[in-house]
Amino acid sequence: MLQTIHDKLKGIFAVAILVALGIVFVFWGVNFSTDSGGLTRAKGIEVNGREIPTADVLRNYQEEMSRLHTMMGEAGVPDELQESVKQRVVYIAVRGELLRQRTEKLRYQASDGQVLMAIHEVPAFQVAGRFSRDAYLAALQSAGMTPERFETEQRRYLLASQVDRALYQSAFVLPAELTRSVALRDEVRSVGWVAVPASAFDSAVQVDDEALRKFHAANQSRYMTEELATVMFVRLDLDAFAAQADVSEDELRAWYDENRARYTVPGRRRARHILIAGDDAAAEAKASQALERARAGEDFAALARELSDDEASKESGGDLGEAQREDFVGSFADAVWGMQPGEIRGPVRTEFGWHVIRLDSIAPEVSRSFEDVRAELEPEFRRSQVEKAFGDAREQLDTLAFEAAGDLDAVATKMNLPVQRIERFTRAGSPELGSSRNLTDTVFSPEVLAGRELRLVELAPERVVALGVKDHQPARARPFEEVRAVVTAAARLEAAGKLAAARAAEAAKALSDGAAWLDTIAPWRGEAGAGLPRSLRRSDPDVPAGVREAAFRAPVPSGAARYGSVVLADGNAALWTVTAVQPGRLDAHDADAQRAAHDQARDRIAMSDANVYLTEMRANADVDVNPKLFE
Numbered sequence: 001m002l003q004t005i006h007d008k009l010k011g012i013f014a015v016a017i018l019v020a021l022g023i024v025f026v027f028w029g030v031n032f033s034t035d036s037g038g039l040t041r042a043k044g045i046e047v048n049g050r051e052i053p054t055a056d057v058l059r060n061y062q063e064e065m066s067r068l069h070t071m072m073g074e075a076g077v078p079d080e081l082q083e084s085v086k087q088r089v090v091y092i093a094v095r096g097e098l099l100r101q102r103t104e105k106l107r108y109q110a111s112d113g114q115v116l117m118a119i120h121e122v123p124a125f126q127v128a129g130r131f132s133r134d135a136y137l138a139a140l141q142s143a144g145m146t147p148e149r150f151e152t153e154q155r156r157y158l159l160a161s162q163v164d165r166a167l168y169q170s171a172f173v174l175p176a177e178l179t180r181s182v183a184l185r186d187e188v189r190s191v192g193w194v195a196v197p198a199s200a201f202d203s204a205v206q207v208d209d210e211a212l213r214k215f216h217a218a219n220q221s222r223y224m225t226e227e228l229a230t231v232m233f234v235r236l237d238l239d240a241f242a243a244q245a246d247v248s249e250d251e252l253r254a255w256y257d258e259n260r261a262r263y264t265v266p267g268r269r270r271a272r273h274i275l276i277a278g279d280d281a282a283a284e285a286k287a288s289q290a291l292e293r294a295r296a297g298e299d300f301a302a303l304a305r306e307l308s309d310d311e312a313s314k315e316s317g318g319d320l321g322e323a324q325r326e327d328f329v330g331s332f333a334d335a336v337w338g339m340q341p342g343e344i345r346g347p348v349r350t351e352f353g354w355h356v357i358r359l360d361s362i363a364p365e366v367s368r369s370f371e372d373v374r375a376e377l378e379p380e381f382r383r384s385q386v387e388k389a390f391g392d393a394r395e396q397l398d399t400l401a402f403e404a405a406g407d408l409d410a411v412a413t414k415m416n417l418p419v420q421r422i423e424r425f426t427r428a429g430s431p432e433l434g435s436s437r438n439l440t441d442t443v444f445s446p447e448v449l450a451g452r453e454l455r456l457v458e459l460a461p462e463r464v465v466a467l468g469v470k471d472h473q474p475a476r477a478r479p480f481e482e483v484r485a486v487v488t489a490a491a492r493l494e495a496a497g498k499l500a501a502a503r504a505a506e507a508a509k510a511l512s513d514g515a516a517w518l519d520t521i522a523p524w525r526g527e528a529g530a531g532l533p534r535s536l537r538r539s540d541p542d543v544p545a546g547v548r549e550a551a552f553r554a555p556v557p558s559g560a561a562r563y564g565s566v567v568l569a570d571g572n573a574a575l576w577t578v579t580a581v582q583p584g585r586l587d588a589h590d591a592d593a594q595r596a597a598h599d600q601a602r603d604r605i606a607m608s609d610a611n612v613y614l615t616e617m618r619a620n621a622d623v624d625v626n627p628k629l630f631e
Contacts, residue, residue, distance in 0.1 A: 044629040045090065047097040048622050054629070061089045061630060066427070066441045078221045086630050096156075098617045103159040110158035118154055167613060171606035173598055179586050181601040185538075186584020191551045192517065192533035193543065193576040194524045195568070196507075201499035205492050213480055215491040220477045223487065229443055230471040231425040232408050233433070234417040236397060238462035241389040247382055255381045256370045263373050267325075267365040271336050272300055272318035274346075277309040277353040287347035287354035294344050300358050309353065322363060332357070394456075394464055401454040401466040408454055408468045421470075433467075434459055443469060497571040504565035504573035511563040517577055524575075533579045544568050547576050556581045 044054040064085050068077045077085075120131040124139050140150055173181075207215075216223065256263075274294075276287040290307050294300050301317025308314040325333045332355060335348045339359040346356035370377075393415070400411045412419045422430050425443055429435025439457050447453040454468045480487065507520050521531045536543060538552055546566045554562040562578040586594060 044626045045093055045097075046622075046624045047094055048101060050097065050101070052093050052097050057089060057093050057629065060092070061086065062441055063437060064089065066437045066444075090625055090629075094618075094621075094623055095614065098614075098621055099160045099163065100156060102617060103163060106163075108159050108162045110155045110162075114158055115151055115155050118158060119151070163613075164610075167609050168606045171602050171609055173601045173605060177605070178598055178601050181604070182586045182589075182597050183583035185597070185600075186588075187552070188535050188537055188582045188584075189551055189578050190533040190580040191536040191543070191547070191576060191578055192531050193547045193551070193574055194521045194526075194531040195544075196500045196504040196524055196565075196573040196575060198493060198496035198500045198572050200524075201496040201503070202492060204499060205495045207488065207491050207495060212484070212487055212491055215494075216480045216483070216487045219487075219490070222490070223478045223483045224475045225473075225478055226426050227444070227475040228473040229425045229449065229469045231422040231430070231433075231443055231467055232470050233420055233422070233465045233467035234397070234408065234412050234415060235420065235463065235465045236390065236393055236415075236417070238386060238390045241386045241393070242382075247378060247385070252374065252377060252381055253370060255384075256373065256377060260367065263368040265366045268322045268363040269325075269336055270322045270360045270363075271320050271339075272304060272358045272360060273310070273313070273320060273332075274300075274304045274308045274318055274356040275310040275353050276307070276347070276355075279349070279353065284347055284349075284354050287356055291344065291346045291356045294356060294358065300344070303356075318358075319360075322361075390462070397464070397466050398456045401456055404454050406451045406453060406468055408466070411454065411466055433457075433465065443467065493571055497567070497573070500573040501565070501567045504575050507575055508563050508565040511575075511577070517561070517563075521575055533577060535582075544574065547574050551576050551578050554578045 044057055045052040065077065065082070068081065068085070119125060119136070125131055125136040127135050137147065140147055274287070274290050276283045276290065286307075290303055294303055301319075304314055304318030308318055310318070313320055325337055327333075328336060329350050329352075331348055332350050335345055335355075335357055336359060339345055339357070341359055341361055344356065344358045347354040348357060349355075397411070397415055400414055404411050408419055411417075420432070422432055424430070425433075427440055427444065429440055433439055436459070439459065442448060442455045442457050445455075448455055448467075448469050449472045451469060454466050456464055456466050458464050507515075511517060511520055518525075518531070525531050536548070536551065538548060540548060546568045550564055550566040554564060557578055557580060564576055566574050566576065568574055586597065589597065
């Protein structure tokens with residue numbers, strides 16, 4: 001009766017769907033072909049005839065690009081990565097719409113009660129472990145989201161999670177699959193490797209002026225100037241309003257009266273019950289018989305264990321623990337709160353059936369007096385006054401900024417705030433204002449860059465700014481002569497890297513043809529012991545990722561070692577050899593580790609099932625993407 005059942009969601013769609021981009025596009029086939037079905041820009045994506053709001057797609061794209069600009073700074077975001085981001089954003093939008101359509105087709109439902117329960121369980125919306133509507137509204141306001149939008153998204157999540165849960169619960173692992181999974185996961189390989197450095201081939205590189213200019217033209221995204229904005233702003237800080245918070249005794253007492261419930265421990269009662277499920281006469285008669293037996297002196301706890309249909313409490317003799325009135329449904333609460341300790345009452349009807357109730361104890365309501373809480377009340381009240389003054393000023397600033405049509409001086413005059421200036425605000429933000437995504441998105445939004453609008457930005461819960469852009473310098477390709485030295489170094493490194501890769505490939509072929517490992521790697525061994533095979537796991541951090549991946553992709557040696565070469569992320573090359581493979585063993589783990597391995601294997605299978613499920617949805621969907629969506 002008081003039990004809340006929480007389903008264990010594995011988040012298959014939250015994990016499995018966000019796979020490598022290469023796999024994603026095999027599944028979804030997203031493209032920006034000119035065959036767009038006559039879509040206008042306002043109608044950017046349609047899935048089975050249903051439109052996805054273009055504004056949502058573009059907002060997600062801008063947020064992702066802002067994050068990348070912040071990460072990469074002056075280097076900028078390469079064109080190919082920008083294209084990947086577009087593909088990913090479209091993929092996620094299409095996936096979400098297909099999931100929504102599938103839940104509708106399967107007639108999945110998320111009741112208002114389920115949505116409410118899910119919201120109440122979000123820790124950010126709780127105070128002292130209980131849901132707080134004030135905390136809920138404050139959190140949504142801070143995130144720039146209305147309750148209606150959040151609750152709609154929560155309902156969509158609950159619907160999708162039902163598909164998620166169904167896929168997870170239907171997944172299973174065969175013993176052979178588990179054994180194979182552990183064999184691969186815990187595999188140990190004997191691997192030797194040496195780096196073939198590009199620098200060793202630098203003297204052989206010949207790069208003329210024409211080649212350098214071609215390299216510059218082909219890699220212009222590497223040599224862009226930084227996008228700059230001159231930002232003008234006024235700032236509101238909560239601390240500046242502290243002096244405005246005068247506190248009187250009458251105000252404190254009024255505040256105490258308004259918040260008396262916070263200093264009151266509600267009355268609690270401890271009851272036991274016997275539940276007879278059902279709403280018919282037979283159930284009522286059975287409950288009446290239980291009441292007679294209890295009043296005749298039979299042990300109530302024993303009767304509950306014998307007769308009660310409440311699985312959550314029957315083993316404890318029907319004990320419901322200490323509870324507040326609001327913890328019980330109406331008629332049950334009315335009965336308990338009308339009883340005295342030791343009294344037995346019934347049958348009482350609720351939506352669960354018929355109840356026989358015994359009240360064991362009463363804990364009365366306890367309130368702390370004004371004098372008891374005054375010391376903690378005053379700073380809290382003062383803080384509330386400061387926050388109210390700050391909130392009023394913030395609202396005024398927001399209104400003035402909206403109405404000012406870009407005139408920050410007018411806003412500053414009315415608010416009596418100094419105008420401040422940042423000469424070089426970049427996509428990475430600035431020391432004065434920080435680098436939050438919301439801030440950089442706002443500064444570089446078209447309306448603000450054009451000087452037509454001022455925007456309010458929350459830098460922290462206690463600090464906001466109204467800002468505008470005075471001047472904007474778009475990123476531009478830097479002329480070849482300006483970056484000649486940098487281009488020359490990069491071109492030479494790339495050319496030397498290609499020579500190193502070619503030399504490593506030749507060495508790998510020689511090894512496969514019978515050359516000795518130590519003799520072949522002698523020019524690059526360096527210190528003694530380098531290049532000798534040693535035990536290696538897939539996650540060994542001391543070995544370059546490229547070497548690990550190549551070595552663990554290699555076939556298992558059958559009499560002779562395996563050899564190969566690989567180009568590393570730093571532009572160098574490497575030679576590697578695999579001389580032995582030791583599979584992982586399930587029986588090498590204790591029972592807990594074996595269960596964990598089983599769960600991991602089941603998760604992988606469930607994610608694979610999810611991918612197949614998504615593939616089926618996409619294969620049978622009609623998806624139109626406007627080729628000019630991001631223009």
